[in-house]
Amino acid sequence: MRADKDNPDKEGHHYALWGLIVGGVAFSFAVYRATSKALSKVFSAIGKTPNSPSADLALTPAPAVAPEPHGRDADRDIEPVSRSEFEDRQRVGLVFVVSAFSAAIAAGVGFLFVYWTGGSNMLLGGTLALSFGGLGAALVLWAHWLMREREAVEPREPLPSSTHEREDASKEFFAGERQIHRRKLLTGMTAAVLGTFAAIVISLLRSFGPPPASFMFPAVWKRGQRLVTGTGTRVSMDTLEVGSYVTVFPENSIGSVNAQTMLIRVAEQALRLPKERAGWAPMGYVAYSRVCTHAGCPVGEYETETDLLLCPCHQSTFAVLDAAQPTSGPAARALPQLPLYVDQDGYLCAGGDFTEPPGPGFWGMP
Amino acid sequence: MIGFLARWFDARLHLAKTARRAFDHVFPDHWSFMFGEIALYSFVLLIITGAFMAMFFDATGAKVSYDGSFKELVGISVPAAYRSVLHLSFDVPAGLLVRQMHHWAALIFIGAIVAHLARLFFTAAYRRPREINWIIGVTLLILALFNGYFGYSLAGDLLSGSGLRIAYAIVLSIPLIGSWLASILFGGVVPTDVTIPRMYMAHIFVIPAMLAALVALHLGIIWRQKHTNYPGPGRTDETIVGSRLWPTYTAKSLGLCFLVFGFIAALGGLVQINPVWIYGPDNPTAILPGAQPDWYLGWIEGALRLFPGVNLRIAGGLVPEIFFPGVLLPLFVFALLYAYPFIEKAFISVDDKPHNVLRLPYEQPFNTAFGCAAFICLLVLFFAGSDDVIAVTLGASVVTIREILRILFFVAPAVTAVVVYAGCSMWQRRSESHRHLRSLARPEFLAVTGDPKMKDSAARTTLPG
Numbered sequence: 001m002r003a004d005k006d007n008p009d010k011e012g013h014h015y016a017l018w019g020l021i022v023g024g025v026a027f028s029f030a031v032y033r034a035t036s037k038a039l040s041k042v043f044s045a046i047g048k049t050p051n052s053p054s055a056d057l058a059l060t061p062a063p064a065v066a067p068e069p070h071g072r073d074a075d076r077d078i079e080p081v082s083r084s085e086f087e088d089r090q091r092v093g094l095v096f097v098v099s100a101f102s103a104a105i106a107a108g109v110g111f112l113f114v115y116w117t118g119g120s121n122m123l124l125g126g127t128l129a130l131s132f133g134g135l136g137a138a139l140v141l142w143a144h145w146l147m148r149e150r151e152a153v154e155p156r157e158p159l160p161s162s163t164h165e166r167e168d169a170s171k172e173f174f175a176g177e178r179q180i181h182r183r184k185l186l187t188g189m190t191a192a193v194l195g196t197f198a199a200i201v202i203s204l205l206r207s208f209g210p211p212p213a214s215f216m217f218p219a220v221w222k223r224g225q226r227l228v229t230g231t232g233t234r235v236s237m238d239t240l241e242v243g244s245y246v247t248v249f250p251e252n253s254i255g256s257v258n259a260q261t262m263l264i265r266v267a268e269q270a271l272r273l274p275k276e277r278a279g280w281a282p283m284g285y286v287a288y289s290r291v292c293t294h295a296g297c298p299v300g301e302y303e304t305e306t307d308l309l310l311c312p313c314h315q316s317t318f319a320v321l322d323a324a325q326p327t328s329g330p331a332a333r334a335l336p337q338l339p340l341y342v343d344q345d346g347y348l349c350a351g352g353d354f355t356e357p358p359g360p361g362f363w364g365m366p
Numbered sequence: 367m368i369g370f371l372a373r374w375f376d377a378r379l380h381l382a383k384t385a386r387r388a389f390d391h392v393f394p395d396h397w398s399f400m401f402g403e404i405a406l407y408s409f410v411l412l413i414i415t416g417a418f419m420a421m422f423f424d425a426t427g428a429k430v431s432y433d434g435s436f437k438e439l440v441g442i443s444v445p446a447a448y449r450s451v452l453h454l455s456f457d458v459p460a461g462l463l464v465r466q467m468h469h470w471a472a473l474i475f476i477g478a479i480v481a482h483l484a485r486l487f488f489t490a491a492y493r494r495p496r497e498i499n500w501i502i503g504v505t506l507l508i509l510a511l512f513n514g515y516f517g518y519s520l521a522g523d524l525l526s527g528s529g530l531r532i533a534y535a536i537v538l539s540i541p542l543i544g545s546w547l548a549s550i551l552f553g554g555v556v557p558t559d560v561t562i563p564r565m566y567m568a569h570i571f572v573i574p575a576m577l578a579a580l581v582a583l584h585l586g587i588i589w590r591q592k593h594t595n596y597p598g599p600g601r602t603d604e605t606i607v608g609s610r611l612w613p614t615y616t617a618k619s620l621g622l623c624f625l626v627f628g629f630i631a632a633l634g635g636l637v638q639i640n641p642v643w644i645y646g647p648d649n650p651t652a653i654l655p656g657a658q659p660d661w662y663l664g665w666i667e668g669a670l671r672l673f674p675g676v677n678l679r680i681a682g683g684l685v686p687e688i689f690f691p692g693v694l695l696p697l698f699v700f701a702l703l704y705a706y707p708f709i710e711k712a713f714i715s716v717d718d719k720p721h722n723v724l725r726l727p728y729e730q731p732f733n734t735a736f737g738c739a740a741f742i743c744l745l746v747l748f749f750a751g752s753d754d755v756i757a758v759t760l761g762a763s764v765v766t767i768r769e770i771l772r773i774l775f776f777v778a779p780a781v782t783a784v785v786v787y788a789g790c791s792m793w794q795r796r797s798e799s800h801r802h803l804r805s806l807a808r809p810e811f812l813a814v815t816g817d818p819k820m821k822d823s824a825a826r827t828t829l830p831g
Contacts, residue, residue: 017636021629121462125635128463133628139621143614152610153600154392156592156722159495209549216545230651247651257555257650290651295535295670295688297528298653312655313528314671315754315764328765332675332687359555360535361686362545 032096039092086148093145097138104134216364217357220259221338221350225250227263227287235348237283240265243304247290250350258358260290261338262309263348264302264320272322273337280339285348287338288324289358292316294331296360309335333361393615394593394608398485403619405478407626408471409581415468416570422458424450425566427522427557436643444647445522447562451642467634472514474630476662479507483703487737489724491594492707493717499587502580504703509577511662516569518640518660520562525640525657527648530556532670536692541685557648594724603722658752668750669695672772728797731790738786739779746775 107130114123161169180187227235227248235248245264249256268284280286288309292299297313302320308327309318316329324335336358339351357365376382393399426446432439434449435456444452454461483503486492492500515533519526534556537548553560593608595601609615633639645654659667669691678685711718714732727734749756750771757764 014637021632021636115460122635124460124463125631129628129632129635132624132631136621136624136628139617143617143621147614149610149614151607152392153605153607154390155605159591205550209553212545212549215554255651260651296531298651300653312653326675330671330673330675330687332677360538360688361684362538363541363683364545365684
């Protein structure tokens with residue numbers, strides 16, 4: 001989820017931290033490559049000096065080509081490196097593995113310290129990352145530098161069973177199947193029971209929600225209900241300037257999802273409503289459902305210059321002057337209109353319900 | 367100690383022979399084989415962090431007054447779920463770290479699955495005998511998408527509320543049964559009292575249980591069939607080349623596991639994700655401009671925005687415009703993914719033989735061109751999912767950007783397909799003539815390597831004269 005428009009600098013912050021992580025990984029890798037080259041040179045140089053004590057070191061490689069039981073080495077390809085070359089490798093590797101393990105332990109202790117002293121999320125994450133990452137790196141480096149075996153070849157067994165195995169299994173199966181198949185009545189009854197169970201399971205779905213008719217066609221506005229703003233203020237003829245708008249609700253259900261209505265004031269003579277809706281927009285006050293007919297988002301934006309309502313979810317636009325017909329974007333149906341009239345106290349009232357059920361479309365929509 | 371335990375278990379389970387064979391199990395070494403493992407280890411981390419979070423989450427949509435330590439929202443009426451998320455983020459030690467790691471792990475989990483799927487597709491790893499695992503894999507992807515969506519819909523913040531209303535509209539749009547389905551799934555017009563508890567149960571139990579079972583099956587089948595190998599000297603359909611399970615592969619794979627954990631911990635600690643306290647609590651009459659879903663639903667979001675507003679009625683029933691991009695498109699995409707191995711073997715390569723050596727992308731121009739075109743198609747949709755942000759960034763109107771993307775949706779994949787097909791064919795011809803020349807120069811070469819791919823290409827090439 002990203003909607004950090006309100007915090008533009010936070011976004012930049014994110015990129016910097018992403019850069020820090022990716023850059024950190026790349027940098028450590030570069031350091032590792034450079035160090036490994038340098039160390040290899042150093043150790044091979046030391047290894048070549050006469051009377052080197054390397055043979056006495058405890059870094060003995062695993063017994064290389066010594067035959068093991070079960071013919072384990074018969075099918076094994078061991079990388080053809082000589083014993084002394086491998087010893088040099090091991091010394092380089094040991095430096096890395098030990099450093100990685102040390103980093104992991106140090107970072108782990110660091111995490112504990114930060115945690116118990118109530119440190120920031122960044123320090124917690126950073127130390128935990130170094131601890132996990134150090135352990136991961138240590139294991140990979142261990143395998144890479146210190147394990148002798150490089151590439152092995154294993155034969156695959158053919159996947160299909162042999163003809164004999166198949167025939168044997170099928171003979172056994174059909175011997176049993178004939179006993180079942182003979183009992184036509186019992187197999188039929190088994191099927192009937194299973195059918196009932198299936199019907200029960202499907203029926204239980206009914207418990208999960210009310211019949212759609214109960215919530216698909218709610219009576220939203222009733223004739224005579226006064227329009228009020230989100231704070232409960234009634235709307236009179238001088239509430240809005242031409243070109244401005246406000247979100248309104250029925251007086252007794254502020255915040256109602258289905259009843260949320262966009263009340264806009266336009267120049268009365270500019271309206272091009274259908275004939276049967278004449279008189280629905282007194283003094284240029286025109287009201288449409290605020291729930292988008294496309295995906296149900298609130299159609300919360302109004303562009304004065306173009307007289308368009310805009311849904312910020314998928315950018316459908318609706319022409320305020322043309323009974324909220326969709327003009328661009330994915331919405332196909334006009335926003336339902338709410339007929340309005342002015343009561344004897346001068347307040348705007350609903351003259352009935354919306355022209356259609358508000359919200360996204362469905363199969364049974366009139 | 368190890369010896370004692372080994373004897374103890376072997377005396378009860380007769381394990382020695384199995385273990386001996388398991389130690390020698392060979393796993394191939396190639397960077398592209400790690401995507402599946404990354405997905406597996408992010409899943410493990412999701413379960414660990416998710417279990418931690420579940421201890422604090424209150425799966426209730428009812429409104430309560432916020433009274434925690436995030437000052438800006440104190441006294442505001444918020445869903446109880448939202449309050450518990452803020453409590454975890456601000457008042458539980460390391461709570462924010464775990465929460466952000468969970469969200470990042472989810473994004474990486476799905477990303478790794480998609481990368482894994484692309485690797486399998488472009489190397490034709492779905493061919494016999496691996497069709498079953500392809501089907502399980504596609505199912506895992508679908509489940510992962512749903513679970514990711516349910517997860518971010520739980521927090522009771524404004525963005526997840528908007529997402530839920532869109533999902534409700536999509537379910538509602540299904541012809542004939544849409545409103546029944548919406549009632550069964552959501553219990554009425556969202557948000558109802560049952561919406562969050564139901565999604566929570568699906569998110570932490572039903573779908574993870576299915577994921578875990580299918581992951582186990584997926585791995586079991588890989589173990590049985592063994593991995594594929596990239597083509598190369600000594601790689602044949604009858605062998606597998608790589609590292610043995612014990613000790614090399616164990617060390618490498620566990621190492622990768624902790625590297626994945628470390629990377630996700632770095633993201634969770636350093637890079638903020640889903641700051642629900644900035645979005646505010648859910649409010650069905652409010653909306654955040656510039657809202658987008660998590661990356662893996664971007665293509666559906668984009669399709670919702672690009673699809674034209676057609677008002678279609680069939681037999682008196684309304685088929686809302688959102689049905690086509692919201693329901694039919696994903697159904698089509700996943701049906702195609704499920705069916706591709708079977709379509710490929712029946713119509714494209716006309717080959718039902720078992721294969722253990724992978725095909726390289728340039729060796730299968732049609733598949734590669736098709737895959738690239740499909741990818742570009744989804745990429746255009748993905749960008750369409752933020753067409754408003756693009757329009758603001760470029761200073762253009764949304765209508766213009768939308769029209770351009772609509773054209774690109776058709777043109778870009780077509781161009782991609784032609785270019786990729788031509789490129790692969792050229793590459794293929796070149797490498798075949800190279801091999802042909804080599805085989806003419808050294809006839810004994812083929813016999814020595816015993817590489818069937820080489821033999822094939824030599825057989826396909828007509829000798830001059």
